[in-house]
Amino acid sequence: MMSTPAAQVAEDPAEEQRRMLRESALAFAANELKPARMRTLRLQPVQFDRKLWKTMAEMGWTGLMLPEAHGGSALGIADMSAVVEELSRALLPEPLVASAVFAGNLIAHGDNDALKAKLLPALVAGDLIPAVAFQEGLKIDSPVQSRAEAAGKDFVLNGVKSYVRPGAGADGFVVSAKCGDGLGLFWIPAGTTGAELKLERSTDGTDIGTLTLKNVKVGADNVVASAKVGAAAFDRAFNEALIAGSAELLGLMRGALDMTTNYLRTRVQFGKPIGSFQALQHRAVDLYLQQELTAAALVEVARLFEEGGSGDQLNALASRIKARASDAAMQIAREAIQMHGAIGFTDEYDVGFYFKRIVALSAWLGNSAEHRRRYAACSGIGKKT
Amino acid sequence: MTNWNAMSDEEFRQIARKFIEDNYPQKLRYPSKRLRWAEIKDWYFTQSKAGWIAPGWPVEHGGMGLAPGKLIIWVEEQENYGVGRAPDHGLTMIGPTIIQLGSPEQKAQYLPKIITGEHVWGQCYSEPNAGSDLASLRTEAVLDGDHFVVNGQKIWSTLAQDATHLYVLVRTDKNVKKQEGITFLLVDANTPGITIRPIMTIAGDDKFCEVFFDNVRVPAANVIGGVNKGWTVAKTQLGFERIFLGSPKLPQYALGRLEDIAMKIGAFDDALFTDKFTQLKLDVADLNALYRRYTEIVRRGGQLPPDVSMLKVWSTETYARIASLMVEAAGAAGGLDGATDLGGMTEDIMTHYYYARPATIYGGSNEVQRNILSRATLNLPG
CATH class of the missing domain: 1.20.140.10 (Butyryl-CoA Dehydrogenase, subunit A, domain 3)
Known part of the structure; x- marks a missing residue:
């Protein structure tokens, strides 16, 4: 036994910031996220709301972890997780983790500054919804078979990527492919010639995609990460x-x-x-x-x-x-x-x-x-x- | 006098570590059984002489007056070194209770002798018909002049055979709500009429005792917290204990043993075993994270929320799952009592399997912990 007075527990500044992020997410969820939304969205061709996504961008959430140079807030994974947790608690089909965290950070971790300057500000502003197309086969450790062959300064991609989230509504894909001895990452905008997206319904009522690439040409300007850093x-x-x-x-x-x-x-x-x-x-x-x-x-x-x-x-x-x-x-x-x-x-x-x-x-x-x-x-x- | 709290955490940790390494007997590290007073009293006396015996107590009562954060460090360093637990009811339970609720005379009479190790305390709470439902206890104390006369039977008193003194919950009023007729008494174990009988457990040791009270005369001045106020005393006493019942120490140690055994006998060649082991490793890792959540609250001087009961549940049940996998991995040797050779290492496979049984029972059975969580945390109806 120990007599511990109910002392006020002091907060450090990082915790205080996280608490404020949490509170703003909670307030947003109370106003904007109603379960009834899930019933109408699942009937739409794209099962999330781009207008709401834009509002989320205005809250700073799509750029929360992205570099300040591209309009982001450069916060860490703990802060991002706090926001995600509170929004998800109220049901959020918008692809905050898939697009802002996974695809956004992947672009940011690449070595193509010009491409970052083009894509990231659009993601921060809520005008771009990227997806990552990495998986081949049922398991995350299924070996990557997709290949990127160099053709001059450009690349030609072939392969099949599955379980891409979001499928419906994605504006483009960061695709991983074997490239020489390494792994390259390539930006392929939706609708690119030779890139065919087939949709399947996930249990959560959103459509996820299988992306089939047949001789898809990717210019050097759309290489997200070279084989060195991919x-x-x-x-x-x-x-x-x-x-x-x-x-x-x-x-x-x-x-x-x-x-x-x-x-x-x-x-x-x-x-x-x-x-x-x-x-x-x-x-x-x-x-x-x-x-x-x-x-x-x-x-x-x-x-x-x-x-x-x-x-x-x-x-x-x-x-x-x-x-x-x-x-x-x-x-x-x-x-x-x-x-x-x-x-x-x-x-x-x-x-x-x-x-x-x-x-x-x-x-x-x-x-x-x-x-x-x-x-x-x-x-x-x-x-x- | 050293001002421990003025030190940085790291400096204090180094000093604590060195003190333990210099003084704790090598042969008593990571004991597989609870140590008796005779085995570990020298370590108690060493700490006492160095002024380290009561780190959490206020300085004026012979303690180190450590702030909660420093206290946690002291506990962590002992755990890391595999320091065994001495009979410590005086230090952890009754001493702090006397400090908080005792009279000046009681403080003067008892506290210094806990510090020196002259008094060793045992707890008499449970009874044959009052286990998880402790408040239904029936051991009776009737006032006769300036003494109480105590009659009844207590059980599961840990290491009471080593105790010089007992703190006892007794019934002093049968005509009120059961929690409101209980009194907290301090009793000299040598008083005529007390019989202490160790109970042999299925693990082959006798760390639990029965204690019989037959017309035992106890001075009325030995009441703590007032007549019929004993339930409140016992409840406040259990507050801080919960966090220690949920310490990751035991599961972590058992997991380390399991890993060593598994390496020796080639169990990791079996993908099914590896998956089960990995699951347990993650269970222990996440137990540590949960434990840190509460020690952090203590470190900052905050009050523990009622959901701290989760720690005891997860810690003891994780320990029990590790013990089960150990027996499973040992195959035919899983049925042996005592140490056996396993691919070049000697191990008593059943130690943890045995000790996992009382772990989920004592300190409030895990079912009682779940009742508490259900009401106090989930607000489910009673």
């Missing part, structure tokens, strides 16, 4: 997307669990609120525990990531949080339906939107099993001497 640039942006993507899952967990505990408090059966039954209470506590474990791990991972480290260390950190967030979110999503009972399985009840978005985002960028494998490989598990 792999490192990709790893860094991928890791940042994993952390922000985990924050997005955490927001969804909070939204789904809030709805569920609220239901447990108010739904009466056998003459009592069902939340008075211990069988449900203990399971609800376990969900809360997983949510808070994710939240605590996210804070730590973001902090350590910003402090820096070797490639393997950073990969392990990012995979650690994506593995936790994916598992925790899937568990919360399943239990949210079960605890609601049959009403939770109906399309008219909103908890299904959380369920479906969690399923989609847990798989996107690699599910928990894939990230445990990546974590094990990067942290030398089983290799101790």
Whole structure:
């Protein structure tokens, strides 16, 4: 026992800034993000709202992590995660993580300053929605087969990229391809000759794409990253997307669990609120525990990531949080339906939107099993001497 | 007198580390069983003589007066070195209670002897019919002149066989709400009528005891916090303990052992084992992150929220999963009692599997912790 007076806990300036970012995201979510939006957007050819995206850009969120030279705020992954978490909690189909974090940072980490000067200010302003087309095959570690052959100063690309998010509504794609001995990254605007986009419906009601490239010509001015720096640039942006993507899952967990505990408090059966039954209470506590474990791990991972480290260390950190967030979110999503009972399985009840978005985002960028494998490989598990 | 709190955290950490390395017996590092007083009392006396025995206590009572942040560092350094836990109820539980609620006479009588190690304290809370539902306890104390006469039975008193003194929750009023008729008593363990009987556990040790009270006369002056106010005393006492029950120390240590064993026996050749191990490694990593959330609150002098109960649940259940995987990985050796050879290393496979059992029971069973979280954090109806 220790007599600890309820002293005012002092905030450091970085924390204060993060709290303010959180508060502005919360206020925005309260005004702009209604679950009913999900019902109309899923019927549209593009399942997010470009007008809202423009407003988000005005809030500074599309450029939050991007360099100041291109109009961004150059903030870190912890700040970005705070914004993503609060918006996601209120259901956000707009591709903040996919376009602003993953694609935006990937362009910024490249070595083509002229291209950055062209693309990044447009992303910051909310006028450009880029997507990353990296994956080939079912797993994130499926080897890249796409090739970029040099043709003078230009390149010719061939290959097939799958699970591209956003698919519908993307203005262009950052495409990874084998280039000599390295990995090159190339900017291919939507509608480029030879680049065909096929859409598939994701569980969350958005369309994701398969991009087939047949002899697509890419000029030197559209090389995002040369083969020298491509792999490192990709790893860094991928890791940042994993952390922000985990924050997005955490927001969804909070939204789904809030709805569920609220239901447990108010739904009466056998003459009592069902939340008075211990069988449900203990399971609800376990969900809360997983949510808070994710939240605590996210804070730590973001902090350590910003402090820096070797490639393997950073990969392990990012995979650690994506593995936790994916598992925790899937568990919360399943239990949210079960605890609601049959009403939770109906399309008219909103908890299904959380369920479906969690399923989609847990798989996107690699599910928990894939990230445990990546974590094990990067942290030398089983290799101790 | 050294002003520890004026030091930088790093400077203090170095001094603490050196003190431990210079003085803690090598053979007692990472003990696989809870140490008895006879085994670890020399370390207690060493700390006492150096002025390190009560880091969290105020200086005027013989402590170091460490600020919460420094205290955490001291605990971390002990954990990192594998320092075993001495019988410490005097230092961590009853001493701070006397400091906060005791009379000047009680402070003068008890505190210095906790510091010197002359008094070793044991806790008498649980009863055969009052475990998780502690407030239903029935050990009775009836006032007779200037003494209470105590009758009843306590159980699960950790290391009570080593105690010179006991702090006891007794019933002093049967006609009120059960929490409102409980009194907190300080009892000399040598008082006639007290019988302490160790209980052999399935792990083959006897760290828990039964304590019988048969017309035991206790001075009425030995009440802490007032007659019938004992429940409040016990509850405030448990506040800070929760964070230590959730320490990552034990799961982290067990995971390290599991990794060593797995390397020796080639378990990492099995992709299924590697995935299970990786999951546990992440569980421990994230436990550390959660633990840091609460130690950070303490470090800044803030008040712990009720959801600190999560730590105990996750820490002990993670520990239990590690112990299970250890037994699974050991194959046929998973059924052996005692140390055995595993590919060139000697290991007692069952140690952790045994100790994982009481871990999820003591300090408020994990089910009771979940009840607390359900009400205090999730606001679910009672």
